[in-house]
Amino acid sequence: MQFVPYVVNGIALGLSVALIALALALIWRTVGMIDFGLGAVYLAAAYAAYFAKGVLGLPYPAAAVVGLLAGPVASVLIYLIIYRFFLQKGASLFVLVLVALSVFTAAQHGLGATVTAQKFYLIDDIVPGFSFLGTRLNIVQIAKMLVSLIALAGLAWFCLSTKAGQCVLAVADNPSLAQALGVDTNRARMWTFGVAGLIVAAAAVPEATESGVDPYLASNPIFLGLAAIIIGGLGRFRNPVLGGLLLGLAFHLAVWAFSSQWQEVVAYSLVLLALIVRPQGLFGGMSVARERA
Amino acid sequence: MTYLVDVLTLTAILIVATHGYMIIKGLGGMLHLGHAVFYGLGAYGAAILSTRVLPTGLFPISLIGAAIVAAIGGLIVGWPALRNRGRYFMIVTFSIQLIFVTFVINLAVTGGPDGITSIPGLSLGPWQPTSRESLPLGFVTLTYSQLKLAVMIGFAVGSFFLCRYIIGSAYGRLVRAAREDEVVVEAHGRSAILVKLSAFVLGAAITGLAGGLFAHHFNYVGPTQFELDATMLFLVMLIVGGQYSLVGATLGPILVVLMLEALRYLLESILGVPAELTAHLRQLFFVLTLIAILSVRSNGLVPERRPRHDKQGTPVLEYGQGSPRMVDPTVDVASAKVIAGEFGTGKPAREEKLPAVLTCSGLQKRFDGVQAVADASLELVAGKIIVVIGPNGAGKTSLFNILSGITDCDAGSATLKGESIIGLSPERIARMGLARTFQEVRTWKGLTAIENILAARRDQPGANLVNLFTQPRLCRRAEAEGVERAYAVLERFGLQQFANMPSSDLSYAQRKMLSLARISAFEPDVMLLDEPTSGVDPRRLDIFLQHIRSFAKDDNKAICLIEHNMSVVKDLADWVVFMDEGRTLAAGAPDDIIGDRVLMRMYLGHRERKGA
Known part of the structure; x- marks a missing residue:
C-alpha cells in the first residue's frame, strides 16, 4: 500500500486538529476551563455556511465568510450568556466542564430536533483535483490545508503583534497579575472566545465543505483537539500544534498499518499513553497553574 | 401497566448505578466523566458470561461477574489516573469514555456494532422463566415482569443500605477526608491514593452490578447504550438529587425519570411531535436541566448528611439550633482547661544527654533555581520544645516538608527513632510517629x-x-x-x-485549636508545628502556649515549632535553632540566640529589606 497519501492526509487532518487544539488551549489557559462548547461553535459555523449557501442561495465564497463570522459570534455569545455567570460565581472546574459539555450536547440535539439529523452538502458539483506526491487531492482539500496554515499564522500574528493579543497572552500567563496590572479580564476573555471561535470556524467551514453538515460533525474534531492538547501539552502555543500533527498522522497511519476501524482506538490510546508516561505533555510544560479545584 | 412496570424496573437499576457514581464523585470527590463505561463493563460482563461462559440459570453468578469486571476496569483506570494526584482524572476518564465505545464496536467478543442479544432473564437453576411466565404466590399471581421489578427494587434497597453503611463508617469518613485534603490524610498515616482508589473501585463495582442487572433486564446490550450521552444521563441524575447525599442519589434518578416520562407524554400525546424528534428533544431537555440545576443549586436538592456523634449524658449543641452565645469564639477557647503540670525552665536539650528521637543533618532541597534548604540539621528530644526561627523564606517550612515526606530532598540524612526516613512516603513517616500541622491550618x-x-x-x-x-x-x-x-x-x-x-x-482560632487537637489525637512521638499561634488573638495566645507546653511536659512528645513571635519563643523554647537562607546557622538557649545581635540583625534586616 502507498505510504505517502496517508502522510499527506495525516498532515491535513493534523493541521485542522491543531486549530481546534489551539482554540481549546487558548481558552484553557486564559479562562481555566475545558471548553467543549467549542463543539457548538463548530456546528454554528458549519450550519451558518450551509444556510447561507443552501437556503439563502448566496454564492459559496460569501457563504464561507458567513460561516467564518458565525464562529466568533457564537463563541462570544455562549460566553456572555452562559459561561460568564458560572465564572463569576467561581464555579469549580468540574461544573464548568459539565456546563460546556451541556452546551455542546444541547447544540447537537437542538439541531437534530429542528433541522433533523440528515446530512446536507454545501457543494454538489464534483470539484477538480490534482495529483500531489502520488496523492489525489481535490481543490477543497488543498484549500482546507491552506486555510489551516493561514489561521495558524494569523493567530500567531494576533497574539504577538496586536494589543488585544498581548492582553490575552498576559491573562493566559498569569490572570491575577494581569488583573492587578489593569488588564480588563472580561475584555480579554471576550477576545479569547472570539479568536477561539474564529479559528474553530476556520476548521469547521472547510470540513463542512468537504464532507457536508450533520449534527454530529463536531464530536470528532473537538475530542481530537482535546487529545492533541493532552499529547502535546499546553505550556507553549506550539505544543498543541505539534500534538495535533502527531495525532493526525497517527490517525491516518493507523489505517495504513491496521484498518480504519482501529483509528480511533490508536488515537485515544496515544492519549492514554501520553497521560501515563508524560502527564505534562510530550513537548513539556503542562503546568496548568490556574487549574481550578 | 407493562410500560409502567418496565419504567420502574429501569429506574431501580439506574438508582443502583447512581449510588456507584455518588461513591466516586460525591463521597470521593473524584472528577469522574466516564461512568457509562463501568455500567457498560458490567452489562457486557454479564452478557458475555451468561451467554457464552456460564450454563443458564446462574443469574447471581453473572451479576457477581459483572461487578468484578467493572471493578477491574476501575482499578486499571484509577491507578494511573489517581497516581497523578487526580489532576488529569477528568481527562483520563473522559478519554476512557470515548475509547470504550470504539473498542466495543470493534471487538468480536462484544458482538461488534450489533451487540449481544438474547441474554437470559432472571433465571435461577431449573427455574428459567419466559417473559410470559406467571408465578402464583398464594392469593396473588405475579407476572414475570412484576417479579423482576420486585427483584430490582430489592437490589436498589440493598445498595442503599450497603452504601449507607459504608458512608457512615470510619472508612467513609476517611474517603471524605481524602476528598477534602489528600495531603493532610497522608500526614496522618494513610495513603490518600489507596483510599481514593478503593472508593473508585467500589463505586465501579456497584455500577457494574447495575450494568449486569440492566443486561438481564433488557436481554440486549449494544454499544450505543454506553456512549457519552449515558454518562450525561448519570450526571444529571446525580447532580439533580445532590451528589454528596445518598438520599439525593436515590431521589435523582426517580425525579429525572419522572421528568422524562412527563416530557415524553407531553411530546407524543399532547403536542404530537414525530417520534424521530423526541429523542433529540429529550436529550436537549436533559442538558438544559443540568445547566439550570448547576446555575441555581450546584449541590443538588439534598445536602450532605454529616453523621452526628453524641457523647452519652452530655448535652451537645445541635448545630444550627443552638443559641448564638455558644458559637461566640471568645468564650470557648479561653475557658478551656489545660491539663498541664509545671513547665520546664528551658535547659538546652543537649546538656541532658537524652537520646534524640529525630535527627537530621545536611538536608538540601532545590526548587527550579532556588535553594530552599541548603544545609539543615536538627535534633529533637522527647519532652523538649525546639523552636525554629528565621526570616521569611529561610526554608523553615521546606524543612518541615522534607521531614514529613511531603517534598523529597536532594541530599542529607534524617532518622526517626533510629530509622532513616529519607525517601519514605508521608504516610509511612507519619505511621512511624511523626506528625505535623500546617501553617494554613488545613482542617x-x-x-x-x-x-x-x-x-x-x-x-x-x-x-x-x-x-x-x-x-x-x-x-x-x-x-x-x-x-x-x-x-x-x-x-x-x-x-x-x-x-x-x-x-x-469554626472561627480561625478554633480551627487552629482543632488542628492541635487533631495532631494530639494522632498520638505521634514527634510533632512539627508550623506557626501554631500565628494570627491568634494575643488575649488567647496563652491557652495555645499552655497546650503546646503540655504536649512536651505531660505527653512527653518531641516538639519542634516554627514561630515568629519572640515572646512566644522565649516563653516556650527549650532550645532555639536559627535558620537563614536554607541553613541552620545557630542553635542555643533562647536567650543566647535572641540576645545575639548579629543573628537578630540578620533576622530583622531581611524583614526590612523585604518590606522596602
Whole structure:
C-alpha cells in the first residue's frame, strides 16, 4: 500500500486538529476551563455556511465568510450568556466542564430536533483535483490545508503583534497579575472566545465543505483537539500544534498499518499513553497553574 | 401497566448505578466523566458470561461477574489516573469514555456494532422463566415482569443500605477526608491514593452490578447504550438529587425519570411531535436541566448528611439550633482547661544527654533555581520544645516538608527513632510517629470537628473496607470507643460544644485549636508545628502556649515549632535553632540566640529589606 497519501492526509487532518487544539488551549489557559462548547461553535459555523449557501442561495465564497463570522459570534455569545455567570460565581472546574459539555450536547440535539439529523452538502458539483506526491487531492482539500496554515499564522500574528493579543497572552500567563496590572479580564476573555471561535470556524467551514453538515460533525474534531492538547501539552502555543500533527498522522497511519476501524482506538490510546508516561505533555510544560479545584 | 412496570424496573437499576457514581464523585470527590463505561463493563460482563461462559440459570453468578469486571476496569483506570494526584482524572476518564465505545464496536467478543442479544432473564437453576411466565404466590399471581421489578427494587434497597453503611463508617469518613485534603490524610498515616482508589473501585463495582442487572433486564446490550450521552444521563441524575447525599442519589434518578416520562407524554400525546424528534428533544431537555440545576443549586436538592456523634449524658449543641452565645469564639477557647503540670525552665536539650528521637543533618532541597534548604540539621528530644526561627523564606517550612515526606530532598540524612526516613512516603513517616500541622491550618472542611479528630486517629479497624464486612462488631466497638476518646480530646482543647459543627464553620482560632487537637489525637512521638499561634488573638495566645507546653511536659512528645513571635519563643523554647537562607546557622538557649545581635540583625534586616 502507498505510504505517502496517508502522510499527506495525516498532515491535513493534523493541521485542522491543531486549530481546534489551539482554540481549546487558548481558552484553557486564559479562562481555566475545558471548553467543549467549542463543539457548538463548530456546528454554528458549519450550519451558518450551509444556510447561507443552501437556503439563502448566496454564492459559496460569501457563504464561507458567513460561516467564518458565525464562529466568533457564537463563541462570544455562549460566553456572555452562559459561561460568564458560572465564572463569576467561581464555579469549580468540574461544573464548568459539565456546563460546556451541556452546551455542546444541547447544540447537537437542538439541531437534530429542528433541522433533523440528515446530512446536507454545501457543494454538489464534483470539484477538480490534482495529483500531489502520488496523492489525489481535490481543490477543497488543498484549500482546507491552506486555510489551516493561514489561521495558524494569523493567530500567531494576533497574539504577538496586536494589543488585544498581548492582553490575552498576559491573562493566559498569569490572570491575577494581569488583573492587578489593569488588564480588563472580561475584555480579554471576550477576545479569547472570539479568536477561539474564529479559528474553530476556520476548521469547521472547510470540513463542512468537504464532507457536508450533520449534527454530529463536531464530536470528532473537538475530542481530537482535546487529545492533541493532552499529547502535546499546553505550556507553549506550539505544543498543541505539534500534538495535533502527531495525532493526525497517527490517525491516518493507523489505517495504513491496521484498518480504519482501529483509528480511533490508536488515537485515544496515544492519549492514554501520553497521560501515563508524560502527564505534562510530550513537548513539556503542562503546568496548568490556574487549574481550578 | 407493562410500560409502567418496565419504567420502574429501569429506574431501580439506574438508582443502583447512581449510588456507584455518588461513591466516586460525591463521597470521593473524584472528577469522574466516564461512568457509562463501568455500567457498560458490567452489562457486557454479564452478557458475555451468561451467554457464552456460564450454563443458564446462574443469574447471581453473572451479576457477581459483572461487578468484578467493572471493578477491574476501575482499578486499571484509577491507578494511573489517581497516581497523578487526580489532576488529569477528568481527562483520563473522559478519554476512557470515548475509547470504550470504539473498542466495543470493534471487538468480536462484544458482538461488534450489533451487540449481544438474547441474554437470559432472571433465571435461577431449573427455574428459567419466559417473559410470559406467571408465578402464583398464594392469593396473588405475579407476572414475570412484576417479579423482576420486585427483584430490582430489592437490589436498589440493598445498595442503599450497603452504601449507607459504608458512608457512615470510619472508612467513609476517611474517603471524605481524602476528598477534602489528600495531603493532610497522608500526614496522618494513610495513603490518600489507596483510599481514593478503593472508593473508585467500589463505586465501579456497584455500577457494574447495575450494568449486569440492566443486561438481564433488557436481554440486549449494544454499544450505543454506553456512549457519552449515558454518562450525561448519570450526571444529571446525580447532580439533580445532590451528589454528596445518598438520599439525593436515590431521589435523582426517580425525579429525572419522572421528568422524562412527563416530557415524553407531553411530546407524543399532547403536542404530537414525530417520534424521530423526541429523542433529540429529550436529550436537549436533559442538558438544559443540568445547566439550570448547576446555575441555581450546584449541590443538588439534598445536602450532605454529616453523621452526628453524641457523647452519652452530655448535652451537645445541635448545630444550627443552638443559641448564638455558644458559637461566640471568645468564650470557648479561653475557658478551656489545660491539663498541664509545671513547665520546664528551658535547659538546652543537649546538656541532658537524652537520646534524640529525630535527627537530621545536611538536608538540601532545590526548587527550579532556588535553594530552599541548603544545609539543615536538627535534633529533637522527647519532652523538649525546639523552636525554629528565621526570616521569611529561610526554608523553615521546606524543612518541615522534607521531614514529613511531603517534598523529597536532594541530599542529607534524617532518622526517626533510629530509622532513616529519607525517601519514605508521608504516610509511612507519619505511621512511624511523626506528625505535623500546617501553617494554613488545613482542617478537613467538610467534616465536623469531631470527625476531624476521629479521622486522624490511628486505631480505626473500620477505616479498612474489608474489616467493615469481616469484623463488623469489632469496627462498631472501636468506633464507639473512638467517639468517647475523641470527646476527651475535644474537651481537653475546649472544643466539645462544637463537636458536630462542620469545621469550615469554626472561627480561625478554633480551627487552629482543632488542628492541635487533631495532631494530639494522632498520638505521634514527634510533632512539627508550623506557626501554631500565628494570627491568634494575643488575649488567647496563652491557652495555645499552655497546650503546646503540655504536649512536651505531660505527653512527653518531641516538639519542634516554627514561630515568629519572640515572646512566644522565649516563653516556650527549650532550645532555639536559627535558620537563614536554607541553613541552620545557630542553635542555643533562647536567650543566647535572641540576645545575639548579629543573628537578630540578620533576622530583622531581611524583614526590612523585604518590606522596602
